[in-house]
Amino acid sequence: MTRKTFRARRLPAHGVESGWSALLAPRTPTPELDRAITVDVVIIGAGFAGLAAAVRLAHLEPRLSVAVIDADMVGNGASGRNSGFLIDLPHDISSGNFGVDGVTKSHNEILIARTAIQHYARLAEENGWNKDLFDRSGKYSVAMTDAGTKHLAAYSSKLNSLGEPHQVLGAEEIEEVTGTRSFKSGLFTPGAVVVQPAAMVRAIADLFPEPVRLFERTPALSIETSSSGCTVKTPKGVVRVARIILATNGHAESFGFGSGELLHVFTYASLTEPFPPSALGGSRKWGATPAAPMGTTIRRINGTDGDRLLIRSRYTYKPDIEVGAASIKSAGDLHDRKFADRFPDHRHLKMQYRWAGAMALTRNSVPLFGQVADGIFAACACNGIGGTKSTAAGIATAELLVGHRSKLGEIFRSFEKPQALPPRPFTDVGARLNLKFREWRAGRE
Numbered sequence: 247m248t249r250k251t252f253r254a255r256r257l258p259a260h261g262v263e264s265g266w267s268a269l270l271a272p273r274t275p276t277p278e279l280d281r282a283i284t285v286d287v288v289i290i291g292a293g294f295a296g297l298a299a300a301v302r303l304a305h306l307e308p309r310l311s312v313a314v315i316d317a318d319m320v321g322n323g324a325s326g327r328n329s330g331f332l333i334d335l336p337h338d339i340s341s342g343n344f345g346v347d348g349v350t351k352s353h354n355e356i357l358i359a360r361t362a363i364q365h366y367a368r369l370a371e372e373n374g375w376n377k378d379l380f381d382r383s384g385k386y387s388v389a390m391t392d393a394g395t396k397h398l399a400a401y402s403s404k405l406n407s408l409g410e411p412h413q414v415l416g417a418e419e420i421e422e423v424t425g426t427r428s429f430k431s432g433l434f435t436p437g438a439v440v441v442q443p444a445a446m447v448r449a450i451a452d453l454f455p456e457p458v459r460l461f462e463r464t465p466a467l468s469i470e471t472s473s474s475g476c477t478v479k480t481p482k483g484v485v486r487v488a489r490i491i492l493a494t495n496g497h498a499e500s501f502g503f504g505s506g507e508l509l510h511v512f513t514y515a516s517l518t519e520p521f522p523p524s525a526l527g528g529s530r531k532w533g534a535t536p537a538a539p540m541g542t543t544i545r546r547i548n549g550t551d552g553d554r555l556l557i558r559s560r561y562t563y564k565p566d567i568e569v570g571a572a573s574i575k576s577a578g579d580l581h582d583r584k585f586a587d588r589f590p591d592h593r594h595l596k597m598q599y600r601w602a603g604a605m606a607l608t609r610n611s612v613p614l615f616g617q618v619a620d621g622i623f624a625a626c627a628c629n630g631i632g633g634t635k636s637t638a639a640g641i642a643t644a645e646l647l648v649g650h651r652s653k654l655g656e657i658f659r660s661f662e663k664p665q666a667l668p669p670r671p672f673t674d675v676g677a678r679l680n681l682k683f684r685e686w687r688a689g690r691e
C-alpha cells in the first residue's frame with residue numbers, strides 16, 4: 247500500500263435548521279471524538295448511506311468494531327432535511343421520464359429501492375416506530391397541467407409494462423385526497439413510504455449497539471493510507487483503522503474522490519405554520535411528488551399543534567457545496583408562488599421554516615461506489631434520491647467489506663463509473679443553464 251494523504255479541502259456547512267429538526271426536541275449529540283482509537287471500520291458520514299452501512303455491518307459481523315463519525319449532528323445533513331419520500335420505483339430526477347427506461351434497468355432500480363425500504367421496515371418493526379416517523383402510506387404523483395397529465399399517462403403505461411400496481415386518479419379523486427381543486431390528475435403508487443427524515447435518522451443513530459460507536463461533531467480532516475493501515479484525523483482525535491467507508495455524499499470530492507465527476511446541486515423546502523385540520527379538506531396526511539421531473543413536491547403532515555404543508559421546489563448548482571441566504575430567499579419566493587397556485591384559498595398561510603440541502607448528481611446517474619483508494623470504499627453521490635439509493639449504497643458497501651454476496655451488491659458492482667464532467671467553466675455554465683431550462687420546462691408542475 248502506497249502512503250497517501252487525502253485532506254478535506256472543505257467541510258460540510260448544512261446551514262439553517264430544517265423544519266423537520268425544528269419540530270423535534272433539541273438533540274443531545276453523542277460526544278465528539280477526543281482521543282486516539284483503533285477500530286476495524288470507520289464510517290465517515292452519518293446520513294442514510296453511513297447509517298445503513300453501520301446497521302448492515304453490525305448485522306453481518308456483530309463483532310466488528312465500528313466507529314461512525316459525522317462533521318455535524320445526526321439529522322442536520324441532507325438525510326435529515328429532505329422531503330421524506332422513500333420511493334420504490336425508478337425516480338431519476340435528471341431524466342425526462344424519471345428513468346423508467348429498459349426493463350432490466352428498471353427492475354434493478356426497483357430492487358435497489360425496495361431493499362432500502364425493507365431495511366427501514368425491519369428497523370421500524372424491531373423498534374416500534376410510529377407512523378409519524380415511518381408510514382407505508384404510498385405516495386401520489388400530481389399534475390397541475392395537461393402536459394403533466396400526459397406525463398402521468400406515459401408513466402402509467404411504463405408501470406403497466408413493468409407489472410407495477412398503481413391507480414390513475416381524476417381531478418375529483420385527487421381533490422378528495424389533497425383538499426384542493428388545483429390538481430388536474432394524479433397517480434397513486436402503493437409501495438412508497440413517507441418518513442419524518444430527521445426523526446428517522448436520529449432514531450437509527452440512537453440504537454447502535456456496542457461495538458458500533460457514533461461520534462458527532464467530529465469532522466474527518468484527513469485520511470492517510472499506508473502499508474500498516476489507514477489513519478483518519480479529526481480536530482481532537484485519531485482513528486486507526488483497516489478500512490474506511492466514505493459516506494459523505496458530495497463531500498467525497500472534498501477529499502479528492504470523484505473529482506470532476508460530481509455535480510453539486512441544492513434543493514429547497516418550506517414548511518407552513520400549523521393550521522387547524524378543519525381548515526383544509528382531504529386527508530390529513532399525504533405526500534405527492536410532481537408529474538414532471540424537476541417539478542414541485544408537496545406533503546401534508548399532522549401534529550399535535552395542527553397540520554402543516556411542506557413544499558419543495560427549485561434546484562441550483564453550487565460547486566462549493568454551500569448555499570447562502572439569498573438562494574434560500576429566492577427559492578422561498580418561488581415556493582410562495584407555487585403554494586398559492588396549488589392552495590389559492592390558503593395563500594395567507596405563512597411559511598414558518600425554510601431551508602436547503604445538498605445533493606450530488608453524476609452525469610450518468612450512477613453512484614460513486616466501490617474502492618476508491620487502498621482501504622477506502624465509497625458509498626456516495628445519491629443522485630437526488632438518497633432515501634433509497636444512498637441507503638442501498640451503504641448496505642452494498644458493508645456487504646462488499648465483509649465479502650457477503652447479494653443481488654444488490656451485484657447490481658452496484660455492475661454500475662459503470664461516474665462519467666467525467668466537462669472542465670469547470672463549461673460545467674458551471676452548462677449546469678446552471680440546464681437546471682434553469684428544466685425548471686422552465688417543468689412549468690407549473
Ligand SMILES: Cc1cc2nc3c(=O)[nH]c(=O)nc-3n(C[C@H](O)[C@H](O)[C@H](O)COP(=O)(O)OP(=O)(O)OC[C@H]3O[C@@H](n4cnc5c(N)ncnc54)[C@H](O)[C@@H]3O)c2cc1C
Pocket residue numbers: 254256257258290291292293294295296315316317318322323324325326327328329330331332333464465466467493494495496497512513514515558602603604605625626627628629630631632633634635636
Ligand atoms: C430538500 C430536499 C428534499 C429531498 N427529498 C428527497 C426525497 O423525498 N427522497 C429522497 O430519496 N431523497 C430526497 N432528497 C435527497 C436526499 O436527502 C439525499 O439524496 C440523501 O440525504 C443523501 O444521503 P447520503 O447519506 O448519501 O448523504 P448525506 O445525507 O449528505 O450525508 C453525508 C454526511 O456526511 C457528513 N460529512 C461530510 N463531510 C464530512 C467530513 N469531512 N467528516 C465527517 N462527516 C462528513 C455530512 O455532515 C453528512 O451528515 C432531498 C434532498 C433535499 C435537500
